[in-house]
Amino acid sequence: MKKVEPQVRLVARPQVDYDAIADYLEEVGGAAWLERFDRGELDAHLNDPQNLAEFAGRLCYRSWEPGLNPNVTRVRKDQDAYLGNILASLHGSVLEHVSFSFVLHNVSRVLTHELIRHRPGVAVSQESLRFVRLTDLPFWFPDWAEDDPELMERATEMLQRMEEFQFWMAEHFGLDDEGVKFAEKKHKTSFMRRFAPEGVATGLVWTANVRTLRHTLEARTAPGAEEEIRLLFNLIGETLQKEAPALFGDYVVEDGVWVPKHRKV
Template sequence: MVLGPGDHPTVYSPVHVAPGGARYLTHPGVVTLARPNVAAPHSAIGDATIEQFLSGFDDSLGFRSSLQDPVELPPAAALCKVAGQLCYMSFGPKRTTNAEAARYFANIRGSGHGSVLEHATFTFLCYGISRSVTHELVRHRAGFAFSQVSQRYVSAQTLRFVERPEFRETPELHRDFEARIDETARRHALLEQQLAELQLQGSEALAAQGRTARRKRIQQAARALLPNETEAPVVVTANVRAWRHFIEARANEHADVEIRMLAYAIYLCLRHMEPLLFGDYDETKLPDGTTAVSTATPKV
């Protein structure tokens, strides 16, 4: 997997075309849509925001000194650190400075007090993943939000598939896969056409008011033909604590290879953006060529 550069990293997944024209992808693609944006100098504490709060305390406490921390932190780390410091009103000269942030977050991981990590969220567009993957992905509920493509509202024109690694590596299985998705795409388009004709003939089962409702009746029936290897793009938002749990549960040797590849791709993006929050993981190359990650401090 190649990680794209920039503040919003990506993992690109190219599209392939089977002999009969069916489109498919072979590994997950990930696009960073949103990340924390801390309105603060040096990603510390904002002069125009928290200063209004700190100025209400006695000057002898030295709280304003925290506004001049010279070390810049990534936005999510800065947000989580401020949230944690608020718990102890630790804004004076004896506070944990930004230069000591690595030790600060190591203590959080070691103690398991990960609630402060829930303040920072990241949103990714995940594509090149099958419906098999999203069936597992949406089981991660706490701290997550999902918006997935609906086969009831989307026509066959956007139909794509995902080839598993086991099929790619075996010529016979690869040829069978391409033939199968070409046939599936053909049969799906034919089924939509047959259902549309029945609807025009007055079928009560397909009757509906309005063009959109009529198309939905056709597409919701035709989708019954689609296999688990159909692509199912999804936008996912989760906080740092939830993403860590997802990575630990899915980017390991015991997870299905498809969701392991997705978890690793998301991990690469998160580590690139926030090394203080995701830099404690070790990577292990597995016999199948994929990568697993682990940490000495799981379940924060």
């Protein structure tokens, strides 16, 4: 048994094809929007998520510049102001074009069972304990548990015995013997995982769009949320504010609770 801490790694973000956008804008008369790119106002790496959201929003109303849509006589030039208005007007469909992918490492199956309740705008690929044989039982303990010596002694002893049982079963089933077919290993490994605690740490790739992320960030850092998932989403929130401040900058963090200025976008 080894103690672990939940970890978050951002592994993928939107990448905008500016040549394709320029080709489209040339056809519809909105090429002036990309001139901001030449002036450095649209950063090709850091702000791609924000640029994509703005592009989708302006396409909806043909608001690249005044006059392209006869109903539009003025447009917001500043991206922060534009995206702030998107949030304030609850134009959340624009945000669904922007997705981020994370590796969530050393998170328990307690956490993943709660995380998969958030399904719209989400993709999940989780480590399969039907295929992956456990050789140890990584486990996260909250601070209050670690401050209880008797609890930690009993918990550690129990986890060590469960870990030993995993090794015993592998030897008993002869899984490492020469010539054992993978199908047999998979069959027995699936049985063995039933004796692993729900708190065993695992990993997954979790992808979500900004509309879902905004809702989940608020819901899973709320005071009544499970403590491990609160810890995890605090890390996710910190990452997102750095990646796309115009899309997540309206949150105020109070005692670990992420409260948005604009809710239900």
